[in-house]
Amino acid sequence: MNPDLPADPVPVMLVTGVLGSGKTTLINHILQGSAGRSFAAIVNDFGAINIDETILSASGRSVIGLKNGCICCSLQGDLLRTLRTILSHRPRIGGIVIEASGVADPRGIVAALFDPVLKGAVRLDSVVAVVDAQEHDISDPLWRTQLDAADFVVLSKADCVSDKDLLGVRTLLHAMRKTMVFVIRKADDIPFDVFFGNPPDRQDVTGAFPPPLLTDDRFVHLEWSSEAPVSLPAFQNAVQSFAAQLARGKGFLSIRERPGERFLFQLVGKRASLSPGPSPSTRDGPGPGVKLVFIGREGQFDTEQARSALESIRFA
Numbered sequence: 001m002n003p004d005l006p007a008d009p010v011p012v013m014l015v016t017g018v019l020g021s022g023k024t025t026l027i028n029h030i031l032q033g034s035a036g037r038s039f040a041a042i043v044n045d046f047g048a049i050n051i052d053e054t055i056l057s058a059s060g061r062s063v064i065g066l067k068n069g070c071i072c073c074s075l076q077g078d079l080l081r082t083l084r085t086i087l088s089h090r091p092r093i094g095g096i097v098i099e100a101s102g103v104a105d106p107r108g109i110v111a112a113l114f115d116p117v118l119k120g121a122v123r124l125d126s127v128v129a130v131v132d133a134q135e136h137d138i139s140d141p142l143w144r145t146q147l148d149a150a151d152f153v154v155l156s157k158a159d160c161v162s163d164k165d166l167l168g169v170r171t172l173l174h175a176m177r178k179t180m181v182f183v184i185r186k187a188d189d190i191p192f193d194v195f196f197g198n199p200p201d202r203q204d205v206t207g208a209f210p211p212p213l214l215t216d217d218r219f220v221h222l223e224w225s226s227e228a229p230v231s232l233p234a235f236q237n238a239v240q241s242f243a244a245q246l247a248r249g250k251g252f253l254s255i256r257e258r259p260g261e262r263f264l265f266q267l268v269g270k271r272a273s274l275s276p277g278p279s280p281s282t283r284d285g286p287g288p289g290v291k292l293v294f295i296g297r298e299g300q301f302d303t304e305q306a307r308s309a310l311e312s313i314r315f316a
């Protein structure tokens with residue numbers, strides 16, 4: 001074993017789930033609830049803007065963002081290097097949570113955790129799939145792959161559906177996976193003993209998949225930024241013109257009508273929201289102006305049309 005790596009394996013939890021399902025929100029609860037455990041998180045944003053890292057850094061925990069690709073395929077090497085850096089921390093890290101990007105095939109990440117450079121240094125305790133209780137497409141092969149790879153399921157957005165619908169989704173998931181399904185609304189709900197400390201008997205899965213791994217080139221994305229604040233109605237009109245093509249949109253927004261304030265923009269399915277965002281002046285803050293990423297499926301999302309719609313609002 002490498003002398004830089006810890007003698008006992010560090011427990012790892014892998015969180016998977018489609019774009020916007022609620023992975024970052026779950027990890028935020030885990031980091032908030034992990035007082036005294038010295039946890040670190042690795043988060044993977046598909047685009048070049050570290051949005052999840054910025055959001056989670058507010059927890060005060062060690063959060064490292066890997067961007068511009070997917071840790072299940074194109075960024076596997078970056079994941080391994082980052083894990084080795086975290087593992088060499090002193091005092092020793094008590095646990096690591098890895099957020100896969102929403103387009104990731106978790107099997108690629110599980111395989112990476114068996115890489116010989118990590119041998120004996122990490123132990124994959126749980127793979128958790130986050131499923132949106134309100135919007136999920138059971139015919140989507142990516143959704144199915146993520147669900148199949150999971151040891152446990154966390155149902156997000158339970159507050160957005162009726163008790164009857166929640167029971168319906170739970171029953172469906174249980175029938176599909178015969179696994180434990182949790183509803184987590186806050187840090188106190190995290191079952192740390194289930195997610196950490198009871199690793200299932202896992203085989204070394206390196207190179208073990210007959211079907212090719214799903215890769216991140218099925219999705220395209222557009223990043224758009226502006227140093228100046230934008231007009232809110234113009235922004236809303238522009239986004240509306242291509243929202244139907246999107247799988248996800250998110251980022252930080254300064255609005256001309258609300259000087260001095262900073263907003264977090266989230267778009268999942270048909271729902272878009274603006275909430276108070278991290279201050280641009282904090283150490284891990286996103287900086288001033290506008291920084292956005294929009295993601296859609298290849299062939300559905302016309303990034304050039306979206307770019308010109310957004311460009312038209314620069315001086316609106």
Ligand SMILES: Nc1nc2c(ncn2[C@@H]2O[C@H](COP(=O)(O)OP(=O)(O)OP(=O)(O)O)[C@@H](O)[C@H]2O)c(=O)[nH]1
Nearest residue numbers: 018019020021022023024025102156157158266268
């Ligand atoms: N009402 C409600 N909203 C939620 C819940 N979980 C997540 N959200 C919202 O859903 C949106 C997406 O949540 P994220 O946690 O960023 O989802 P994600 O899976 O990390 O997204 P990507 O990393 O982009 O794939 C945000 O607007 C969240 O506030 C929940 O349990 N209830």
